[in-house]
Amino acid sequence: MPNPSEPFFSAVRARLGPDAVDTAPETLARYGANMLPCGALPPAGVVFPGSTEDVQAIVRMANEHGVPLWPTSTGENRGLGLKSPVQPGQVVVDLGRRMNRIVEIDETLAYAVVEPGVTYAQLHEELGRRGHKLMLDTTSGPPDGGILGNTLDKGAGYTPYFDHFGMSCGFEVVLPTGEVLRTSDGALPGSKTQYLSKYGYGPFLDGLFIQSNLGIVTRLGVWLMPRPPVSRAFFFTFPEDEDLAEIVELVRPLKLNNLVPTLIKVTSDVYAFGTEEAYPFERTGGRTPLPLELRKELREKHGLGAWLVSGAFYGPSEEAVQPLIERVKAHFLRSGKARYISHAEGEQSRVLKIHLDTFSGQPTRDELGLLQWRPGSGATWFLPASPMVGRIANEQQALSRRILAEHGFEFVIEYVCGPRMARALHILLYNRQDSEERERAGRCFRALLQAYAEAGFMVARAPLDMQQEAMAKLQGVPEVLSRIKHALDPEHILAPGKYGVS
Ligand SMILES: Cc1cc2nc3c(=O)[nH]c(=O)nc-3n(C[C@H](O)[C@H](O)[C@H](O)COP(=O)(O)OP(=O)(O)OC[C@H]3O[C@@H](n4cnc5c(N)ncnc54)[C@H](O)[C@@H]3O)c2cc1C
Structure with a gap:
């Protein structure tokens, strides 16, 4: 049977190159695998953006073709999902494969700026190469897990910088309609404090993008602790x-x-x-x-x-x-x-x-x-x-x-x-x-x-496999989230069903 997402994949190949799409059966099996009682949730295919502009193009094409997307960064979410989408047949956007640079480390103000594929092991190693002046808060889970994906799932570690969302600052996000949003002071063109001034000006938007299907995060500032002797x-x-x-x-x-x-x-x-x-x-x-x-x-x-x-x-x-x-x-x-x-x-x-x-x-x-x-x-x-x-x-x-x-x-x-x-x-x-x-x-x-x-x-x-059921326990919040979802993602192409919001 032809893959119903094929016109979308052809458009992505034409724009990003033939290597940017993988629909091989073994790839679908690998990306659909997880450790959960629900069993495998195979995607329709996997796409590999190399830049924020690629992510924008993918999102716009998904809107044109009505194809649901599922973002993953390092996909090491063991015991919570790995790389698999919440619903079978969604297209996995694997950001980690090509967008895996440590963009910046500021040793004076103690922060790093990372792309989605940067792992705990990778940043730890880079900090070591620079003499371990700064310390990263890590999980006790897989070292190949990613800093950005873990933060977006409200992950945590154990040092005084344990609260990974609390210690993040300055999101770059591709919205479900393809525009780029920079949060906190990053909203000011030419801002010098994007990764320093967490709460910015006006209502605080960063929280909209964690455990959410309202945007694909392409860059993140992470605060680091000076390593104690x-x-x-x-x-x-x-x-x-x-x-x-x-x-x-x-x-x-x-x-x-x-x-x-x-x-x-x-x-x-x-x-x-x-x-x-x-x-x-x-x-x-x-x-x-x-x-x-x-x-x-x-x-x-x-x-x-x-x-x-x-x-x-x-x-x-x-x-x-x-x-x-x-x-x-x-x-x-x-x-x-x-x-x-x-x-x-x-x-x-x-x-x-x-x-x-x-x-x-x-x-x-x-x-x-x-x-x-x-x-x-x-x-x-x-x-x-x-x-x-x-x-x-x-x-x-x-x-x-x-x-x-x-x-x-x-x-x-x-x-x-x-x-x-x-x-x-x-x-x-x-x-x-x-x-x-x-x-x-x-x-x-x-x-x-x-x-x-x-x-x-x-x-x-x-x-x-339990996100829908857990969200159904709450009152008021699911309805408001559903209204925000519709306003930001009118075609409902970004991860419908994630955390129980379609
Ligand atoms: C033994 C063991 C110990 C563990 N210990 C810990 C622990 O101490 N602390 C902890 O927090 N977890 C722990 N975990 C759970 C898990 O393995 C880690 O949290 C892991 O870091 C998360 O996976 P990831 O970093 O690869 O993120 P990913 O799997 O890439 O992403 C996680 C989630 O964020 C979404 N997402 C990813 N990238 C984007 C993006 N760019 N835009 C929008 N959404 C995105 C994904 O859809 C997914 O829902 C542990 C697991 C095991 C098995």
């Missing part, structure tokens, strides 16, 4: 699942008064040792989820407890940082349950080193080991908000454990704690080669989403 992490383990309530109560004041400058991670046992272990089916006779005795055994093997707490201090020297470590030690050890693990011990453990790396802006592949916990590498992220109140954290824990256990999955979670709220990063790991298990993982995710929404807790990001 010394970065020292601390770790504490706690023995029991129920200790979460006490941990949250202990963490909150450290963040409210900003004593600890990083986010504080509270990592569950399976999340921690799952980076190094595979599910021991032979020990359980094939049964799931993992029984408590085996959890305890694996915790002991890796020197962990039910929970691992981690954070870091920065300073000019070891001597300057040590009193802060002592203060935090006294604070946690008061509980009588915590066990302290030093930075030096952390360096000896692969499970702990992930945290040393992320607190010091070093991209790491080690956490990707979690994707091997179950065979078949299925993964989907459930990311609700959790107030920093111990009682509520334990209520949420009981809810998640019950729903996950009913569906045969482990509670694999990391609470990433700020002063008032933690992001409860659940990873639902399952065998995506097994159709029954895949279907069960989808049901489990829906049950979690429903139960948390009923209890008053919303997710911050959603995997492609």
Whole structure:
């Protein structure tokens, strides 16, 4: 059957050259693949712009031919979508392949300007080449993930620059009708403060372009932190699942008064040792989820407890940082349950080193080991908000454990704690080669989403196959977004269906 998007592809080839389009079956399979319960979502084809002008031309041709587009930058959105479009048959615009330059690094004002394909590993390496005067905030996910795509999906890291959208400034965006918009002070022709003055003049437009289908972002300013001479992490383990309530109560004041400058991670046992272990089916006779005795055994093997707490201090020297470590030690050890693990011990453990790396802006592949916990590498992220109140954290824990256990999955979670709220990063790991298990993982995710929404807790990001359902939990916002969508994208050609907005 002829590809209905063929006239569009011919127009793109004529304008951008024959290499700018790929419709080979293996390419469609690769771009349609993801780790989600919904299975593959193959696109109609892939186009490769090399410049902002190319993106404008592609968008205009898509309007003429009525072809829906799906932008991707590095497409490493593991557990949330990879490169695949939200609906099969959309045309993927792969910005990362050819638009992957670090446009500028300003070492005085500490920022970089990046194109969509610039990865965490690439910028880290370039900063290293320049003597590591500046530090990049990185995720604990794939180093080949992109700074721009992660920012647009409300991604985050762990250092004081953890809020990637908060630390971005100055978007260059191709609107769905093909015009270019520069936000913040970039709207002033000849602006000298485009990457410095985030909120600009008038209503703040940048937020319209994150988790959205209102524009294709072609350039972004990213603020960088001066690299501190010394970065020292601390770790504490706690023995029991129920200790979460006490941990949250202990963490909150450290963040409210900003004593600890990083986010504080509270990592569950399976999340921690799952980076190094595979599910021991032979020990359980094939049964799931993992029984408590085996959890305890694996915790002991890796020197962990039910929970691992981690954070870091920065300073000019070891001597300057040590009193802060002592203060935090006294604070946690008061509980009588915590066990302290030093930075030096952390360096000896692969499970702990992930945290040393992320607190010091070093991209790491080690956490990707979690994707091997179950065979078949299925993964989907459930990311609700959790107030920093111990009682509520334990209520949420009981809810998640019950729903996950009913569906045969482990509670694999990391609470990433700020002063008032933690992001409860659940990873639902399952065998995506097994159709029954895949279907069960989808049901489990829906049950979690429903139960948390009923209890008053919303997710911050959603995997492609759950975006519609998550948006349907909200009132007022979907209607307003739909009106804005129609005004900016009258032909509805840009990523219809993304985050539940068509
Ligand atoms: C073990 C593990 C740990 C992880 N840890 C973290 C973590 O610490 N923090 C975190 O945030 N994530 C984490 N992730 C999730 C994910 O892998 C990363 O967020 C990853 O960086 C996102 O993919 P990307 O950068 O390649 O973006 P992309 O896949 O390129 O894009 C992400 C989204 O933005 C949209 N988009 C991309 N480019 C454009 C554009 N130019 N214009 C408009 N829209 C665009 C895409 O349509 C997509 O919806 C983790 C994943 C795993 C498996």
